Amino acid sequence: MKKVGIIRCQQTEDLCPGTTDLMMAAAGKGGFEAFGACQVVGVVSCGGCPGKRAVARAQMLRDRGAEVVALASCITKGTPIDFPCPNKAMMLRAIRAKLGEDFPVMDHTH
Numbered sequence: 001m002k003k004v005g006i007i008r009c010q011q012t013e014d015l016c017p018g019t020t021d022l023m024m025a026a027a028g029k030g031g032f033e034a035f036g037a038c039q040v041v042g043v044v045s046c047g048g049c050p051g052k053r054a055v056a057r058a059q060m061l062r063d064r065g066a067e068v069v070a071l072a073s074c075i076t077k078g079t080p081i082d083f084p085c086p087n088k089a090m091m092l093r094a095i096r097a098k099l100g101e102d103f104p105v106m107d108h109t110h
């Protein structure tokens with residue numbers, strides 16, 4: 001079972017407890033389909049706008065055992081209010097550069 005760390009949008013913490021992310025990871029559905037059922041080893045926020053803290057937080061998740069890091073759909077798809085993060089592409093690029101090409105970074109959770 002893959003160990004996954006999830007990074008979410010800090011701005012949506014008031015609106016969403018991440019229930020669907022956790023359900024999808026446990027079931028190996030949605031963005032997790034390629035990995036099957038996953039064990040969530042940590043859930044952190046991006047650290048707030050503009051999202052630069054997400055890079056160090058992704059590294060921290062890996063250091064704590066994550067074999068996959070996932071940006072939650074609140075960041076990349078804008079769920080649950082249809083308002084994607086304007087910095088999602090930069091965040092993804094910086095995290096991928098930090099963790100290396102071979103380390104899987106998912107761009108959505110469901």
Ligand code: SF4
Pocket residue numbers: 008009010011012046047048049050051075084085086087088
């Ligand atoms: S940087 Fe993006 S993901 Fe982070 S709080 Fe701001 S809008 Fe949300």
